[in-house]
Amino acid sequence: MSVRVQAWGIIAAVLADSDPSGAAVRQRLSNxxxxxxGVPERALLEYLLETRRSDANTVETLDSARKMRLESIAIPPKLAEQIDAIRSMSRISALLDSQxxxxxxxxxxxxxxxSVVGVEALSRFVSDDGAAAELWFAEAAAxxxxxxxxxxxxxxAAAAARDLPKDLYVSLNISPTSCLDxxxxxxxxxxxxxxxxVVLELTETISDEEYPQFIAAVSPLRDKGLRIAVDDTHPEAGALxxxxxxxxxxxxxGRNVIGDVDKDGIQRAMVxxxxxxxxxIGTTLVAEGIETVGELEVLTELGISAGQGYLLGRPSVRPQDWASWNTRLDMDGLKRQLVGPENAGGSTPPKDSL
Structure with missing residues (x-):
């Protein structure tokens, strides 16, 4: 059901209410x-925002997700969910329109x-509520x-990659479902x-139902040079x-596999x-979330091909940082900077919120 159709349904339900106490509310919606x-979804949103500003006593919680309900109108839970969905769709649409x-x-x-062989692209959203990227994507999917x-x-990401060193591959996160698009x-x-x-990094497991369609969709692209990465391998026999x-x-x-690999024999055996x-199977193994020099040394010793993590480099939106990634990794410098000359194991560097 489209946003417009949902908006008309909610508007009709509100205007059909005959309770005299709701006359002022209905008039605001009519205005x-x-x-x-011709734009009912915008009319509904502006009405809700105006109601919150002008008559706060008639609103229980407009900003609380899943609990949006006007007390004076007594909107049923199903309609409240529809209003919530419209607000989410409007937020995501505005984000897409404004890029x-x-x-x-x-x-x-x-x-x-x-030395650096590639990069992973990570989305960062310019928003006033500080929502993490995964929350934006979850809201959009919903x-x-x-x-x-x-x-x-x-x-x-493709546009930003123009400023990267030309010899680096670019790993782009995508869901298997979007690969069928x-x-x-x-x-x-x-x-x-x-x-x-380009490396397409799959963010979810491919379902049995989608698997044949996925193979059919990506095979022509792989014939042209596209590469595929599977993120966070799963041990189940079917997945393998x-x-x-x-x-x-x-x-x-990720960390569930490589964390403390220098201290835990079971982790080491698993790696x-x-x-x-x-x-x-002829695949390059990449360790994510490397945080200590000890982990890096053992992973290298075990034959892990590539790695990323806060120890090696934090995500950055600055092209001047990207340009420096053509230099080799200074292992001795990392030891001196992070753990001191006496201790090669070291402590976990602090993570940032980027």
Missing amino acids: SLDENP MLMTAFQPIYGLAEE VGLGANLEFSALGS PRLPELFEHIDLPISR SRMVHLRPDFLKV ACLVDFAGQ
């Missing part, structure tokens, strides 16, 4: 409709060569605009970033079986098994 002819998002890149190091926001973020192949026809430098058939170019493992598995 808002007159001021926004209020930018891209941070985090360096990915080749551990053997100790109201059917998830793919729209993903493709907007992909376009933003016809806008994906069209994207590569309209961006300057060569498809051979699909992974083997998918033949991803990169497998990315060793994954290194062997990745080698058997």
Whole structure:
């Protein structure tokens, strides 16, 4: 159901109320409709905002998600949810229209060569409420605009990548569902970033139902040079079986696998098994979330191909930082800076909120 149809349904329910005590409320809504002819969703939102400003006693909580209800009108819960959805759709639509998002890149190091080989693109939103990126994407997905926001973020990242060193690959986060969208192949026809430098990093597990369609959608693009990364590998047999058939170019493992690998024998054995598995299927293994020199040294010793994390480089929106990523990793400098000359294990560096 479209936003406009939902808005008309809510407006009709409010105006149909015959309670004399709600006359003033209905009049405000009628006035808002007159001021926004043919745009009921805008009329409804402006009415709600005006009601909050001019008569706070008639509103229980307009800003509380899932609890939006006008006391004087007694909107049923289902209508309240529809209002909530409209407000979310309007927020996301406004974000898309204004293109209020930018891209941070985090360096990915080749551990053997100790130099940057690629970057991961991370969306950053210019908003006044400080909402984290994952919250924006979750809100967009909940109201059917998830793919729209993903493709907007992909376009933003591709544009920002023009300022990166030309030899680095660019890992772009995308859901498997959006890979089925016809806008994906069209994207590569309209961006300057060569498809051979692009890695699509899947943010979710591919469902059994989507798997055949996913393979059919990405295979023509992979033939042109596109690469695929599977984020956070799953140990289930079914997932591993699909992974083997998918033949991803990169497998990315996070803190749940590599954390304290220098201190925990089980973690070390698990990483060793994954290194062997990745080698058997011809895939590059990337460790995410490297935080200590000890972890870095053991991961390199075990044969992890590449890594990223706060130890190696924080996400940055500054092109001057990106330009410096052509330099080699200074392991001795990292030890001196982070842990001191006497202790190679070190402590976890503080994380930022970027």
